[in-house]
Amino acid sequence: MTDRPLQPVPEAYRRSPLRSWLRLALDTRRASREGPAALAARQRARLRAIVAHARANSPFYRGRWAGLPDVVRLDELPPVAKPDLMARFDEWVTDPRVRLWDVEAFISDPARVGELFAGEFSAWTTSGTTGQPGVFVHDRVARGVYDALMVTRTHALAEGAFLRALGRxxxxxxxxATGGHHVSTSLVNLNRRRFPALARRIRTFSVLTPLPRLVAELNAFDPAILIGYPTALHLLAQEAGRGHLRVRPALVVVGGEVLTAQARGAIEGALGAHLVDLYATGEFPGIAFSCRFGRLHANSDWVILEPVGTDYSPTPLDQPSHTVLLTNLANRVQPIVRYDLGDSLTVSSAQCACGSPFPLIEVGGRKGDVLRFPGADGREVAVLPLALGMVVEKTPGVRRFQAYQTGDGELRVRIEPDEASDRDATWARVADRVDAFLASQGIVGVGLVHEAALPARNPRSQKFQAVWDARARPAALGTQTGAPS
Ligand SMILES: [Zn+2]
Incomplete structure (x- = not known):
């Protein structure tokens, strides 16, 4: 048992940030050495504090939790979902300086990526698995927790991969995804501003860059650490296998999508690097890290994950859930308590050979298929689901979209325009941008088909998927054209 689990106290953090951060880092290290009972004690104490803070300062939660006893169990709190929270954003947050109007203006300005909103908060946007954009704001203490987790818990440090990168x-x-306030870009640019000496050594490359050019640019830069989405790095690994990409990073970090065993093998094999997998989302950018056996362990001292079914009843261990309820125990400015994340999760009953006390999890969902089209030069060109998604989502007027490939020359797209936008005009903009994007990748002659249906969940799995190859999995939700369920 711990004596008193460390709480994130904003006042102390403001007074002496370094000392407070070191205490956080020590606590995250200590938590790794103590057993499950100490982790549970930390969860309980931190949950009490977050719930009390939300009750006192968030009109949204105060309303939702009216009538509940002062001391509540986690499972007594009603789950919340992104559409409700986003619709009542200003009542959800706990600081009057944070208003959706202002935060949206901030994150729509690419020049301000990496700046702090109101001089204090990280803010970014993400669509996650549900395909609906969310705006997330994290306070200083929460950022300290995410940093502490990263510094104390990624095995790359323990195993010297980071030192090798330093030597290189x-x-x-x-x-x-560059040019916007996405989680990764925001964090990279924030660190650039904080550590100017490092800034020259960090370079961002857009996933939209045509592959041959991306390969050439990476060869010239010769990175010691390579960070990216698994689908993008898998493609790069194949380029390394063909002898085109010649980089030899000491460390590869992937996140933002599910890392398949096949992609892991290909990346590690072709790049000869130590690989760290992060399960990170806009809601909590450090939910779980992979251990030296390549398995994901949840940082359960700072985040609570509850795998649940469609009716939010608990899913047993070792079974994939329908969705997962996430509770962020670090961030007070925008309390996330029993939040429907949309990912399918399996919590394992097994102990990992690495000896970590943190629960072993496996994540499903967050997958998109890599699409493949014939290129102008006769070679096949791969299109990352994430890159296509950025092109469509960034089109003014688009709230949600889905796209699926039905043949070498056909891509079908569904869009949901926002209230202010006309469907036909929005579609015309989408079609122009997708055509230009495909042409930039060396792909010509693909017919875009505008489907009248709105983006919909898979009627069987009830999962939302944004981009898929209907040739590879016709039954997925391929040709379903029904209304969203
Ligand atoms: Zn492990």
């Missing part, structure tokens, strides 16, 4: 000049390449 510590050039860091991130292959990400």
């Amino acid at each position: 000049g510590l050039r860091i390449a991130t292959v990400v």
